[in-house]
Structure formats: structure tokens, C-alpha cells
Amino acid sequence: MFIGHFAVALASKKAAPNVSLGTLVLAAQLVDLAWPLFLLFGIEHVRIDPGNTAITPLDFYDYPVTHSLLGAIGWSLILGAIYYAFRHDRRSAFVVGLCVFSHWILDLITHRPDLPLGLGGDSYFGLGLWNSVGWTIALETALYIVGVVLYLRTTERKDRVGFIGFWSLIAVLFAIYMGNIFGPPPPNESSIAILGNAAWLFVIWAYWVDRHRVNKTSEATS
Ligand SMILES: [Zn+2]
Numbered sequence: 306m307f308i309g310h311f312a313v314a315l316a317s318k319k320a321a322p323n324v325s326l327g328t329l330v331l332a333a334q335l336v337d338l339a340w341p342l343f344l345l346f347g348i349e350h351v352r353i354d355p356g357n358t359a360i361t362p363l364d365f366y367d368y369p370v371t372h373s374l375l376g377a378i379g380w381s382l383i384l385g386a387i388y389y390a391f392r393h394d395r396r397s398a399f400v401v402g403l404c405v406f407s408h409w410i411l412d413l414i415t416h417r418p419d420l421p422l423g424l425g426g427d428s429y430f431g432l433g434l435w436n437s438v439g440w441t442i443a444l445e446t447a448l449y450i451v452g453v454v455l456y457l458r459t460t461e462r463k464d465r466v467g468f469i470g471f472w473s474l475i476a477v478l479f480a481i482y483m484g485n486i487f488g489p490p491p492p493n494e495s496s497i498a499i500l501g502n503a504a505w506l507f508v509i510w511a512y513w514v515d516r517h518r519v520n521k522t523s524e525a526t527s
Pocket residue numbers: 336337372408412
């Protein structure tokens with residue numbers, strides 16, 4: 306899943322209006338942001354395998370630190386605790402932690418059985434939505450629209466950046482999503498580990514957009 310994770314970040318603004326969209330994107334994408342680093346350091350591994358599922362040419366055969374259930378719980382607690390340490394806002398910290406955890410649940414729905422429970426990894430889980438291009442795009446796009454609507458209901462633009470910056474982020478993410486599905490597979494494994502780090506750009510972009518928007522008054526207190 307790709308834009309589905311961003312959908313969760315956008316929608317979570319409604320549950321925690323005081324948290325920047327940048328932090329929510331960081332949370333929902335945390336394990337995918339960590340993953341390229343673990344690949345670079347040789348701790349986790351991926352192989353290019355066109356047809357692995359209809360959606361992805363990647364075989365995620367070894368990624369227990371970032372993508373096991375245990376890992377997901379650990380990353381959720383870590384980021385939730387860091388947020389709480391800085392902001393002392395229990396509800397927001399809880400939402401941030403839940404956003405991190407939501408990544409594993411969405412991956413569980415989409416991946417073929419390649420998600421381990423713990424670091425050892427003898428049984429793997431995944432419901433395999435990615436075997437269907439049509440159903441994947443339909444479900445993920447629907448989630449994405451819901452996320453955009455909820456974010457727009459919670460915030461309003463402060464200036465033009467809050468409008469143009471927001472809609473260009475939404476459009477670029479969707480274009481990358483389509484490119485990932487219909488474009489050619491990556492040339493090699495190390496390009497995944499290097500290019501994957503570009504995803505940090507969307508975290509920065511989301512922080513930037515969020516600074517140029519304000520919470521609608523009726524939502525900020527709810
Ligand atoms: Zn993932």
C-alpha cells in the first residue's frame with residue numbers, strides 16, 4: 306500500500322487536529338521510511354521479482370525489524386512516546402502511535418503472506434489484496450479520497466501555499482502511486498534502498514503544507 310498510508314495520515318488530522326500533517330505522515334509511513342535504511346545497512350533484504358503480486362515486482366522476503374507485528378508495536382510505542390515527551394498531549398501521542406501501527410494493518414490487507422509476527426520469522430501473514438490491480442486501486446483510492454475530505458474538513462488554507470502546496474502534494478502522491486503500479490520495475494535492489502529515502506521529501510512537504518493551513522475553529526476544540 307502506498308497512498309493508503311497517506312490517507313490514514315490525512316484522516317488522522319480530524320482525530321488529532323493539533324498534530325502537524327508532517328508528523329502524521331511520518332507516523333503512518335515510519336516503517337517504510339526506516340526500511341530503505343535497513344536495506345542499505347544490509348539488515349533487511351528485498352529482491353526484484355516481477356509478478357510477485359499483480360501490483361508489485363518486489364519480493365519482501367526479509368524485513369522483520371520494520372515489518373513484523375512485533376516491530377510495528379515497537380515503532381508505534383517509540384514514536385508515540387517521543388511525541389508525548391515533546392508535547393505532553395496524551396491524546397495526540399496516542400493518535401501518532403496508532404498511525405504508526407495502522408501501517409502494519411494496511412500492509413496485512415494488501416501484501417501476500419510475507420509479514421512476520423516476530424524477528425525470527427517462521428510464519429508469514431498477508432491477505433493478498435495486491436493480487437488484484439483493480440481492487441487495490443479501488444480500495445486505496447477510496448481511502449485516499451476519504452483522507453483528503455477529512456483533512457479539508459478539519460483545516461482551511463491560511464494562504465495560497467496552503468492551497469497549491471496541498472493539492473500538488475495530493476496530485477504528486479497519486480501520480481507516483483500510478484507510476485509504481487504501471488511503470489517498469491526498479492533496475493536493481495540497491496536503487497530501491499537509495500531512492501526509497503526520497504520519501505522523506507513527502508514528510509517535509511506535509512509539514513510545509515500544514516504550516517500554511519489552520520484548524521477550522523469548530524474542529525480544533527472537538
Ligand atoms: Zn510497508
